[in-house]
Amino acid sequence: MRSRLRCRTLAVYLLAAALAACAGLAGDVHAHGEAAQEAFLRMSTIQWYDTRWSASEVNVNDEIVVTGRFHVARYWPFNVPKPEMTFLNVGVPGPVFVRVASDIGGVNAAASMPLELGHDYEYRLVLRARKPGRYHVHPMLDIRDAGPIVGPGSWVTVNGSFATFTDPITTSGGVTVDLERYGLGWVVGWHVVWLVLALLWLVYWLRKPLLIPRYEAVVQGEGEALITPTDRVMGGVMLAAASVIALVATGMASVRYPVTIPLQSNQAYPRSLRDTLPTVNVAVTRAEYQIPGRTVRMWLTVTNSGAEPVRLGEFTTANIRFLNRQVVQPESGYPDDLLAPAGLEVIPDVAVEPGQTRDLEVVATSVAWETERLALLIKDPTSRIGGLLMFFGSQSNRRQVVEVSSPVIPTFRGELTGVES
Secondary structure, three states, X not given: OHHHHHHHHHHHHHHHHHHHHHHHHOOOOOOOHHHHOOHHHHHHOEEEEEEEEOOXXXXXXXXXXXXXXXXXXXXXXXXXXXXXXXXXXXXOOOOOEEEEEEEEXXXXXXXXXXXXXXXXXXXXXXXXXXXXXXXXXXXXXXEOOOEEEEOOOEEEEEEOOHHHOOOEEEOOOOOEEEOOOOOHHHXXXXXXXXXXXXXXXXXXXXXXXXXXXXXXXXXXXXXXXHOOHHHHHHHHHHHHHHHHHHHHHHHHHHHHOOOOOOOOOOEOOOOOOOOOOOOEEEEEEEEEEEOOOOEEEEEEEEEEOOOOOEEEEEEEEOOEEEEOOOOOOOOOOOOHHHEOOOOEEEEOOOOEOOOOEEEEEEEEEXXXXXXXXXXXXXHOOOOEEXXXXXXXXXXXXXXXXXXXXXXXXXXXOOOOOOOOO
């Protein structure tokens, strides 16, 4: 029996050592997890566009502003909780920036917000650089019960020294404090107190047989014998000590800080963009994903009820932009990895005249369908493609954003020619 227990204990230690060795050999992680999110979530819930980063290189304590718009899908997936409680956040690898301010539609976004389906919203994030490094900075919208929907990301380099970072604020009482270090001594002190208490409790039990022998005793029906009267007395002593420490600490805090404000849990109600309703109506008659060519084809029926001709200039979905370069060019500084090199092919690439209904074929070819794992939509129980089509007036260059959503059919027709590497 003893030899078998020693073998099992040795196996546990060897497994722990192997896992620790693997962790030590792991290299730096350069990718983030947005491409691992389900394709239908990124294509059929929140569509980000017009995203701008005020700088690509800053120093510690400098601020960067991220602005843009997002569209809340009108055809929201039935199996995803509605955006009745959302929170505007920033997607970065850890606390490398401090969020100074944020708003949606001009309303302070420090609280959660409900969003309306089919509406567009403007957002703004003000971030202060905290730690030196090179980081992928994304806007992000957290949706209750659905998780985060990550927007497009751009690399931002932070120079300087972490030791120089400060985060000063002035309290309502007129006192200026540095949030980066305020109360740090108390935090460390109380961690030490509870760590000592925990170590005492741990050492008391470590002098007894460890996990495997105790497990064997429980399996053999001898679990009651493991807890002695002394163990019960020590448990009571530790419980009393923890309770006394907590009560004394609470009293000290109440005396030192008699006026406190609890954390707030209010909701805010943002204003959506009240643009003129689009004069372009789009119906998707068919959508295919051609697996060999990494190509999405959509057949559209476009009706222009406006006063000027319009041309299709862009299709954006899941942060990937397909541009018709004959109509629109990318903005300076926009991340190249989010622009499909092959662009957007429109057949026929002509204007839709006022009062005219025209059938168009749209071809969006890119390896991003595979590298961004968007092609996995064909494996979903509800295989749908969603995104935004952007039409531009031939005379005024006024942009109209039209949401599209359609079932998509996988097909093996097509060739690999014309696909960028």
